[in-house]
Amino acid sequence: MSDVVKRQDVPKDQQWKLEDLFASQQAWDQEYQTVKDQLGKVSAYHGKLTDAASVKACFSLEDEISLHTERLYVYANMRHHEDTAEPTYQALSEKSKKLSVDVNETLSFITPEILSLSDAQLDQFINDPELSKYKFTLTEMKREKAHVLSKAEEALLAQVGNISQAPNTIYGMINNADMKFPKVKDEKGVERELTHGSYITFLESDNAEVRRNAFKAVYETYGKQKNTIAATLSANVTKNIFYARARKYPSVLEMSLYGDNIPKEVYSNLIDTIHEHLPLMHRYMNLRKKLLKVDELHMYDLFAPLVDEFKMDITYDEAKKMVLESLHPLGDDYLNNLKNGFDDGWIDVHENEGKRSGAYSWGAYGTHPYVLLNHKENLNSMFTLAHEMGHALHSFYSDTNLEYRDAQYTIFLAEVASTLNEALLMNYMLKKAENDPKMKMYLLTYYADQFRTTVFRQTMFAEFEKIIHERAEQGDALTPQELSKIYYDLNVQYYGKDMVIDKEIEMEWARIPHFYTSFYVYKYATGFSAATSFSKQILEEGAPAVDRYLGFLKSGGSDYSINILKKAGVDMSSPQPIREAMDVFKKLIEDMEQLTSK
Template structure:
């Protein structure tokens, strides 16, 4: 049984949160009922919602949907962005009480299960499977809050560059810089990524090149094909990647590097670990993927052909860090606050949810950001909130990736060996232990602090360049 020792110890850890046979049977009977709030949200949000139409730059009436909303938000015409924003949130406003009831039901469901299984809180229940202490979650929020003036500064730079007197949410996604998008074939992008990943060594790049030029990837958009991108690993086969690669879209190059990071993590773990320990946890999954994005961004910025291209690439990374660390931490704090309210017996209502979210928007966006009333409705439309305390892993993952990528770039053979050992480790140790051995201690505020200082440095560079 020695090879299964850790697996068995992990099962035994749950003993104190496992009920009697009759109690477990009773809990299992309400499984379908417990998912009702999420199911209602999905049906309402994905199938029933209609937002009307918005005129695009060509004067054509285009249906507003979840998919087209993001396209309208990058329109160079502010009137179009504003119209899409107002109409989109008017749709949510018309059903705000229904959306709120769904989210409140999901929160109460979390409280019920946490109490039934004798956890001290919903947060503890969510962090327990990964053996992550509450301090990691709280450090993320506290450290991010200390660095919020950096984001305020970025919004002011964005406002000035756009020539605006005041900045609104619908001004935060449109590119403030333009660059001639190179048309990169699939093979061109693969070669670019391989050059950027050279710090990971010849074997890593050789395996990845063979996979990306071979049959690891379903590469291009096709009729009836699922949108987006993801990687799917397996124990005794190749890892596979779904892409919808477009030759003129820079984000698709970063997406490919990201998914390649997942696939190489799967490749190394399956090659090194027995079946019971090859499948890594979500807590560490985003480290390997965003690590690759960090190396790609570093390489492209270092090799920019002009001041304008360098500024464009820096701004791309700034927006990525803002979306992944600052925004997701705001979401994480909202989840913490609302679950604590429910646990304390405070009534959750449409207005109390919106009020809590509004206070977070004011804190995270800063005193000079114009927060429209409609934006308080955003908290009702986030699907991840139905999988409580999940989004913080995006922020901690990127923080660890930034720290580890700096360590590999600035270090030598030892630092590279530490990182490759991490990729080979699967779930053979708890996630925090794996990261600590790789060179980053997530039980301290330091990795988040390092990542946000890097964010601050990028914004200073951007300010100088534009």
């Protein structure tokens, strides 16, 4: 018997209030019809976007349609996520997806039509007071113009779009459908299924043999497919080079950073500054070796528990209370909005039958944000609550301070507010654990591992992507041997001499799906570093730093990401924020070493 409740049995005060978006199904249907009617008006602007008045009217209609569509889409899908087996909302979700496709197609002529104008005319629009609301949009369009091709060439590139999905699709099929791992014995000698999902559970075992056998089984299986997977990764790199050259970018890296207008230095600074601080990572590995009491530390020991599992039973009410107390440094305004979020139906709290797994923050402009949780009474769930409410408050401040199209912030900024909340919660928890060495050690290892996985490991991935693209751009072939050598050497460099770099790890590149969304992973490391830098400033400076940080939350996407952060006191084009994050990491290691020596 399942002890998971059915949706209709979930208490109202533990459910989000989607009625704040649409009071009834009838209200949703009416808004759906409104969008359908508005779409009919769009064609009046075809070929007419040549003067400020027409552009303004067209943008205004585009905003209206986009906002209504977003509301319809978000509501339908959040209803669907409450119970994914419920047919009414399955259908509503599909209906909203179809509408989104129609809307995108109908509005797709706007950008190319404006970009067909001369630079002089675009400049005129950018400086026209009548279009001041759209100044950033028009500036962005002009910036992109350098890489937009003729109508015929764009049509041709659009047709290549489906083919360009092939490397990712084929890799997904090999990795998710065709890849079969052997069975592995668990601690009790029972043969268990080894899957993508269970692999980490095996690596977290306190039995070294279980860890080693799972590790070897996974990489031997990838090794058997190395030629095929090297071909898919190489094809993905070739596709990237094709687009970069077709669109006249100096390199794939610069093409990937162009969308968010991120200078190339941000990427190279991250790698260079992490290289500077690799001795800290090596010191952490040395400490790991001591704590695990092993003669040799292997790659399969990275997830092994360093301290006995510290059970913390934290109810949802206690989690809310601790999150509120930990975010005290952010001031009354932030705390009041956070309390409203807790009390006013923003959050869907517990698991129920059919509910979507995981956690997220979502919503639509004009209504408060929403958070989906599947809360368990443990430390991890409390950190998830702090994390998702960080996203929610970022959206809340952006939406309440900005016009619709300026409120949407980029992925580059998205993880900063969520990770900052986690950093402040960790700081609060460590203070609470001052007289409890077991709890303190548990928290320190939890936090240090976040640095290892989010900053060091993602930077190593980012460096691997940079190297393989540069080699391919110079005309080198990306053979499985070449890919494995590059990857193995990076592991040697990043983990240091206290780690036995097992031969099998050279195949790890083959199991990282992120390499098919090129030059994306660096954002995890920069976001984490920016958040750590913010938390350090807030805890050390107080009010002035809080004001800058709230300014960041209120800026949404009203300027380029790098400028928004810079105004708030975090300059990602310099090594400073990463160095500040490394100072925090260093202090964690010192505290752990101190506890170990007692």
